[in-house]
Every structure is written in C-alpha cells, then in structure tokens.
Amino acid sequence: MRLxxxxxxxxxxxxxxxxxxxxxxxxxxxxxxxxxxLNVGMPNGPQTENHNPFLxxxxxxxxxxxxxxxxxxxMTNQVKPxxxxxxxxxxxxxxxxxxxxxxxxxxDNAKWSDxxxxxxxxxxxxxxxxxxxxxxxxxxxxxxxxxxxxxKVTATFTTSQFVNQTDILTQTPMVPEHIWSKxxxxxxxxxxxxxxxxxxxxxxFTPQTVTLTVRDNYWQDLPQVKELRYTxxxxxxxxxxxxxxGSSEWAFTFISNYKAVYVNKDPxxxxxxxxxxxxxxxxxxxxxxxxxDDPILRRAMNMVVNRNDxxxxxxxxxxxxxxxxxxxxxxxxxxxxxxxxxxxxEFKVDVDGAKKLLTDNGYTFAGDTLNDKTGKPxxxxxxxxxxxSDYITTLEILKDNFSDIGIAATVDKANQDTWxxxxxxxxxxxxxxxxxxxxxxxxxxxxxxxxxxxxxVGTAGVNGNWGRFRNAAATEALNTYANAPDDTAxxxxxxxxxxxxxxxxxxxxxxAANAGGEYSTKNWVGxxxxxxxxxxxxxxxxxxxxxxxxxxxxx
Numbered sequence: 001m002r003l004x005x006x007x008x009x010x011x012x013x014x015x016x017x018x019x020x021x022x023x024x025x026x027x028x029x030x031x032x033x034x035x036x037x038l039n040v041g042m043p044n045g046p047q048t049e050n051h052n053p054f055l056x057x058x059x060x061x062x063x064x065x066x067x068x069x070x071x072x073x074x075m076t077n078q079v080k081p082x083x084x085x086x087x088x089x090x091x092x093x094x095x096x097x098x099x100x101x102x103x104x105x106x107x108d109n110a111k112w113s114d115x116x117x118x119x120x121x122x123x124x125x126x127x128x129x130x131x132x133x134x135x136x137x138x139x140x141x142x143x144x145x146x147x148x149x150x151x152k153v154t155a156t157f158t159t160s161q162f163v164n165q166t167d168i169l170t171q172t173p174m175v176p177e178h179i180w181s182k183x184x185x186x187x188x189x190x191x192x193x194x195x196x197x198x199x200x201x202x203x204x205f206t207p208q209t210v211t212l213t214v215r216d217n218y219w220q221d222l223p224q225v226k227e228l229r230y231t232x233x234x235x236x237x238x239x240x241x242x243x244x245x246g247s248s249e250w251a252f253t254f255i256s257n258y259k260a261v262y263v264n265k266d267p268x269x270x271x272x273x274x275x276x277x278x279x280x281x282x283x284x285x286x287x288x289x290x291x292x293d294d295p296i297l298r299r300a301m302n303m304v305v306n307r308n309d310x311x312x313x314x315x316x317x318x319x320x321x322x323x324x325x326x327x328x329x330x331x332x333x334x335x336x337x338x339x340x341x342x343x344x345x346e347f348k349v350d351v352d353g354a355k356k357l358l359t360d361n362g363y364t365f366a367g368d369t370l371n372d373k374t375g376k377p378x379x380x381x382x383x384x385x386x387x388x389s390d391y392i393t394t395l396e397i398l399k400d401n402f403s404d405i406g407i408a409a410t411v412d413k414a415n416q417d418t419w420x421x422x423x424x425x426x427x428x429x430x431x432x433x434x435x436x437x438x439x440x441x442x443x444x445x446x447x448x449x450x451x452x453x454x455x456x457v458g459t460a461g462v463n464g465n466w467g468r469f470r471n472a473a474a475t476e477a478l479n480t481y482a483n484a485p486d487d488t489a490x491x492x493x494x495x496x497x498x499x500x501x502x503x504x505x506x507x508x509x510x511x512a513a514n515a516g517g518e519y520s521t522k523n524w525v526g527x528x529x530x531x532x533x534x535x536x537x538x539x540x541x542x543x544x545x546x547x548x549x550x551x552x553x554x555x
Contacts, residue, residue: 033523036226041248043239046207051191053173054136063230064540069196070173079275081439099160104153110219112176113201120148125177135187138463139167160483235387249520252538254390256316273537274516279437282509284467291372296361298505303354304401310510314394320511327498330512339495351404370406381429386413391432426457445497448507451475469506526550
C-alpha cells in the first residue's frame with residue numbers, strides 16, 4: 001500500500017486559487033452548507049486532466065478523487081492492518097494454496113455510473129488488463145489464470161501473494177470491460193469520460209479544481225455529501241490558508257506551526273489526526289549513476305545524516321517521526337521484526353568515521369572537497385517539488401550534512417509534475433521519497449531493494465525501487481519472505497534483509513510514515529480520529545470513500 005506524498009511549501013506564496021475556491025454553492029458561510037458540498041484540497045499545483053485510476057502521475061491519483069469514482073474489492077484499514085477488511089465490491093473472498101489462489105464472490109447489486117451492471121467478468125477483465133499491461137501493473141502482481149463462473153472470480157498467481165493481499169484487494173480499482181476494452185492503449189489513455197462504480201461521477205475539470213457530483217443510484221446508501229470539490233493549491237502555504245479560513249475542509253499537508261496557523265483559528269472545528277503506519281521516508285539515490293552506485297559512499301553519507309534535525313526542523317517535531325534504528329525500521333511499531341544483531345543499534349552522526357570509511361576505500365580529499373575513486377569531485381543534485389516544504393527543508397539539512405564530508409550538493413526545487421515524471425523514469429540523482437507501507441517491514445524493503453520492480457532508466461511505471469537498486473541477494477530474500485511457508489522462514493529472510501540494508505544503504509531513511517489528514521467538523525461530522533480509527537484520515541487513500549460515506553451534516 002502506498003501512502004501518497006503530497007505537497008508542502010517552504011516560503012509564503014500568493015494565494016492565487018482563493019477566488020476559485022470561495023465561489024459557488026455550498027462553500028462555508030453563515031448559512032451553513034445547503035449545497036451539500038465537501039471541499040477537499042491538496043497542495044500539488046495545477047493539474048493536467050487525466051482520470052486514469054492506475055497511473056501514479058494522473059490527476060485522479062494526485063488529488064485522490066479516483067477513489068470516489070472507482071472502488072476496490074475490499075476496504076482494508078492500514079491503521080489497523082491486522083483487522084479483517086470490509087466487504088466492498090467483493091462480498092466474500094478466500095485465499096488458498098499458500099496465497100497462490102484467490103476466490104472472490106462479487107456482489108450482484110452494483111452498477112457502473114453509465115447504468116451497466118457490474119459483473120464478475122469486469123473484475124476478471126481488470127485483473128487480465130493488469131496481467132497484460134505491465135505499465136498499469138505497478139505492483140508487479142504475477143497473475144496466472146483468471147476465470148469466472150456466474151458471480152465468482154478465481155485468480156491464480158505464480159507465487160504466493162501473502163505480502164500483496166492489500167495491493168490486490170484494496171489498492172486496485174476495478175474498471176468496466178465495456179469501456180476499457182475499447183481503448184487503443186489503456187496505459188496512456190487519459191480516460192476523458194470516467195465510468196466507475198463509485199457513488200460519484202465527473203462534473204467539471206479545470207487545472208485548479210475537479211468537481212464530482214453524486215450519482216442517482218448506488219449499491220450502498222447514497223452519500224450525504226452531494227458534491228466533492230477537489231482543489232489543487234499551488235503549495236502548502238496556500239493549502240494551509242484555505243484550511244485556516246474554512247474554504248478547504250479536508251487535506252493532507254504539512255503545517256510547520258499547526259497550532260497557531262490552523263487549529264487555533266477555529267479550535268472547535270479544526271482537527272487533525274496523523275496515525276502512524278509501518279512505512280518510511282528517505283533519500284533515494286539513483287544507483288544507476290556513478291559514484292552513487294558505490295555502497296561505501298552511500299554508507300558514509302548515511303553516517304553523517306542528522307535525523308533529529310530532520311525531525312525537529314523539517315517535520316516540525318510531529319509529522320514524520322524520527323527513525324532511529326540502523327535497519328531503517330520504525331520503532332516501536334517494528335520492534336518485533338528487528339534482528340537480534342541490530343536490536344538497540346541506533347544511527348549516530350559520525351563525521352570522522354565516515355571520512356575514514358571513504359579514505360580506506362579509495363576516496364581522497366583535496367582540501368574540503370571529496371574526490372571519488374577516479375579523482376573527480378563528488379557532486380549531487382537533491383530534487384523535490386518546490387511546494388513540499390518539509391522535504392525541501394530536509395534536503396537543505398542533508399546538503400549541509402554532506403558538506404561535512406566534502407560533498408557539494410545543490411537543492412533543485414522542481415515542478416511537481418516534472419519531478420514525478422523524472423522520478424518515475426529515473427531522470428534524477430537523489431530525491432526524498434516515501435515507501436509503500438504494510439503490516440510488516442517487507443513493504444519498506446521491497447520499495448527500496450526489490451529487483452523485481454526494477455525498470456531501466458527512461459522506462460516509466462515504477463512503483464517502488466525508484467532508485468533502480470539491483471542486488472540479487474536482496475531480491476532473493478524478499479522473494480523468500482513473500483513465499484515462506486512459515487514464520488521461522490520469514491524471520492530468517494527478514495534478518496537477511498536488515499543485514500543487506502545496513503551494508504548497502506540504497507536509501508537514507510530519515511522518518512516514519514503516517515496516514516494523516518486535517519479536517520473541519522464545521523459542516524461535516526463522522527470523521528475518523530483517535531477514538532474511532534475506522535480509516536486513515538488521508539484523502540488520497542482508498543478509505544477516503546469510506547470516510548465520505550460516514551459523513552453527515554453537522555447541523
């Protein structure tokens with residue numbers, strides 16, 4: 001499961017979108033919310049129209065509205081990954097043959113938004129589409145035979161899917177065969193007129209705001225939210241301003257001084273909840289590029305990262321908790337997975353040790369400049385979208401940290417769409433990024449080290465291993481963990497993964513992930529919180545639909 005990273009800004013910016021958000025029926029005003037509108041915001045800048053629910057770079061994915069149009073088979077809750085999922089498009093599901101076989105019963109009362117019935121054949125088609133289209137199969141699910149009988153779907157897999165259950169059941173949107181089978185290239189089609197099984201349909205699109213309106217019928221009770229407005233603000237400051245003045249009611253964004261600039265503007269209604277999950281954030285190197293293909297250099301850089309500065313300054317002491325264990329596994333959430341070899345071993349800043357590691361392995365210093373093994377100065381461009389302020393602050397901290405060992409780093413504050421494409425195709429040197437998250441650290445290490453997710457530089461459709469890291473032992477250990485017949489075998493594989501990570505340092509992990517969000521209770525109540533953890537609060541997750549269905553007018 002991937003937690004979508006969204007924009008956060010460094011400096012104050014013009015609130016250029018305020019006019020677009022403040023107009024129209026249903027916005028927050030003294031008369032309440034007669035239009036039944038919910039205003040959702042993300043600080044991702046102007047969007048290009050693309051409603052393809054499978055593409056990470058699409059506007060539907062960036063803003064999260066794909067999950068109001070399309071639906072999963074099962075609604076699992078990443079805040080409580082051990083809990084049984086809620087039946088959704090699948091009323092029943094069962095795994096067998098060590099998670100190599102999945103049998104689904106598809107509900108018979110769901111319809112697509114164009115009135116056509118949703119059937120088992122649509123589910124089988126979706127699986128087959130992914131099987132035959134690698135660019136859309138971003139989780140690299142190894143589908144085998146896919147068959148249907150009445151309202152039953154049976155899918156087999158070439159390997160155990162123990163670690164991919166959520167990816168298949170919750171993170172995969174189902175699409176209608178009668179629409180998608182007519183596309184000449186589903187991997188590039190922008191899906192101009194989306195037809196989904198969710199309770200909403202597309203009303204209008206602009207680069208700033210996407211509006212969805214509720215359908216006439218739906219297999220569940222119709223939501224009381226009649227219209228969804230997804231606004232893409234230029235940056236975090238614009239998003240924060242909108243949250244503070246009430247024109248945005250739900251968002252996932254970093255707020256450096258959240259009490260003063262958000263909560264205290266309306267303490268009764270302005271809420272935020274950021275539950276932790278087992279995923280991480282860190283600096284991904286493009287390991288296809290020299291000299292950063294050398295683990296010695298990466299390990300030395302790992303030794304000078306001041307993670308406490310990243311947490312306190314970059315993450316305002318609350319957003320992404322500091323990761324302290326040298327394995328990169330967040331604690332205490334991951335305590336039970338730690339190898340005996342690494343229990344109690346924490347990162348510490350060691351500039352002298354890093355310099356010795358480098359000079360012992362062929363690197364030299366010319367004054368304050370580090371030269372690689374060929375005698376060239378070591379330089380590095382650190383890149384993230386200009387609006388992502390905690391990441392940008394983190395890059396500035398890392399830039400200073402790396403200068404302590406003679407590495408000249410520059411920070412590139414990129415356009416978000418360009419950056420997404422560049423990372424997807426491997427056109428970068430180093431960038432802060434998130435990993436997938438799950439019930440075990442497997443998802444962390446898979447996102448970082450799985451050779452099965454490797455795609456050559458220039459090839460798009462990557463979902464993990466953005467650094468193009470290749471290590472046969474890591475890929476084998478991940479495969480062993482995923483296919484292990486018992487817990488003993490899984491522990492041995494997890495111990496090996498921790499050893500490889502500490503030796504290779506393909507990603508400099510800095511913080512743990514969360515699945516949080518900010519929301520207002522002025523117009524809508526029923527949100528998840530610490531006392532009612534039925535879903536993560538992030539509006540770009542599949543559970544956002546579950547949240548919308550829970551909401552009721554505050555009045």
